[in-house]
Amino acid sequence: MNSRILIIEDERPMRTALADALESEGYRVFTAADGEEGLSRALSDKPDIILLDLMMPRLDGYAVCSELRRLSNPVPILILTAKGQLEDRVRGLDLGADDYLVKPFSTEELLARVRAVLRRVSRPGAALKTLVLGDVHVDFARQQAARGRKPLHLTAKELAMLRLLAESGGEAVSRERFLDIVWGYGAFPTTRTVDNHIATLRAKVEKNPDVPRWIKTVHGVGYRLESEG
Numbered sequence: 001m002n003s004r005i006l007i008i009e010d011e012r013p014m015r016t017a018l019a020d021a022l023e024s025e026g027y028r029v030f031t032a033a034d035g036e037e038g039l040s041r042a043l044s045d046k047p048d049i050i051l052l053d054l055m056m057p058r059l060d061g062y063a064v065c066s067e068l069r070r071l072s073n074p075v076p077i078l079i080l081t082a083k084g085q086l087e088d089r090v091r092g093l094d095l096g097a098d099d100y101l102v103k104p105f106s107t108e109e110l111l112a113r114v115r116a117v118l119r120r121v122s123r124p125g126a127a128l129k130t131l132v133l134g135d136v137h138v139d140f141a142r143q144q145a146a147r148g149r150k151p152l153h154l155t156a157k158e159l160a161m162l163r164l165l166a167e168s169g170g171e172a173v174s175r176e177r178f179l180d181i182v183w184g185y186g187a188f189p190t191t192r193t194v195d196n197h198i199a200t201l202r203a204k205v206e207k208n209p210d211v212p213r214w215i216k217t218v219h220g221v222g223y224r225l226e227s228e229g
Contacts, residue, residue: 002026002027002028003027003028003048003049003118004027004028004029004030004045004046004047004048004049005022005027005028005029005030005047005048005049005050005051005114006029006030006031006032006038006041006042006045006047006049006050006051007019007022007029007030007031007032007050007051008031008032008034008035008037008038008041008042008050008051008052008053008056008061008064009031009032009033009051009053009056009080010033010034010053010055010056010057011053012033014053015031015033018051018110019031021107021110021111022110022111022114025111027114030045030047034056034057034058034059035056035057035058035059035060035061035063035064036058036059037058038050038052038056038059038064039059039064039067039068042064042068042073042075043068043071043073046075047075048075048076048118049075049076049077049078049114049117049118050075050076050077050078051078051080051114052064052065052077052078052079052080052097053080054079054080054081054082054088054092055082061079061080061092062091062092062095065077065079065092065095065096065097066095066096068096069095069096069140069141069142070141070142072129072141074129074141076098076099076117076118076120077096077097077098078097078098078099078100078101078113078114078117079092079093079097079099079100079101080100080101080103081100081101081102081103082102082103086183089102090156090157090160090182090183093160093163093181093182094143094156094157094159094160095143096140096141096143098117098120098167099113099116099117099181101113120167120169129141131162131163131166133205133213133214134207134213134214135147135148136152136205138154138159138162140159140162140163140166143156143159145159152204152205153204154201154204157182157183157197158197158200158201158204160181160182161178161182161197161198161201162201162205162225164177164178164181164182165215165223165224165225166225168224168225170224170225170226170227171224172218172221172222172223172224173222173223173224174221174222175191175194175195175222176191176222177222178194178222178223179191179193179194194222198215198223201215202215213226214226
C-alpha cells in the first residue's frame with residue numbers, strides 16, 4: 001500500500017506543485033488549504049506523513065503541530081519554512097516536527113526528505129514518543145522529563161538533541177547535524193556549542209557524567225545514544 005501524504009499549504013500553486021510531484025512517485029496525496037482544515041484532516045484521514053507550511057490563515061503550522069503532539073498523535077511532520085528563518089525551524093522541531101525543508105527547494109530534495117522520514121519511522125522503535133534512560137523518563141510529545149517521580153528540567157534544545165539522538169537508531173550524530181537541526185546554521189558558528197550542551201545534558205541525565213552510560217562520544221564524529229539493552 002502506497003504511503004498517504006497530507007499537504008497543508010495555503011498557497012494554491014505550491015499546493016498543486018507538491019501534490020503533482022508526490023503523486024507522480026505513486027504516493028496517495030490529499031490536501032488542505034489552511035491549518036484548521038489540515039488539523040481536521042490529519043485526525044480523520046490518518047496520513048503516513050504531513051507536509052506542513054508554517055504561515056497559514058486560521059491556524060498556523062506551529063499550532064497544528066503543537067495540537068497534534070498534545071493529542072499524542074505520532075504522525076511524522078515535515079515542516080516547510082521560508083529560507084533564512086532559523087528560529088522557525090528550531091521552534092518547529094521543538095514542538096515535535098520530525099524534519100524541515102527550506103523554501104525554495106527542489107523536487108528531488110523534497111522526495112528525498114519524504115523518503116527519509118518515512119524510512120526512519122518505519123523502522124521498529126525508530127519513531128519514539130518517549131525515551132527511557134535508566135530512571136530518567138522523557139516524553140517528547142509533552143516536552144517533559146522526570147527522574148523517578150521528580151520533574152527534570154530539560155531545555156528545548158536539550159530535548160531536541162535527545163530526540164535527534166533517539167531517532168538515529170544508535171548511529172552517530174555529527175556535531176554539524178546537531179547544529180543544522182537543533183540550532184540552524186548561522187546561529188552558532190562553532191561545533192564547540194554542541195559539546196557544551198552535551199556536557200550539560202549529561203550532567204542532568206547521567207548518574208556519572210564523567211563516565212556516561214547513555215550519551216557516548218564517537219571520536220572524530222559526534223555522539224550516539226546507547227540503547228537500554
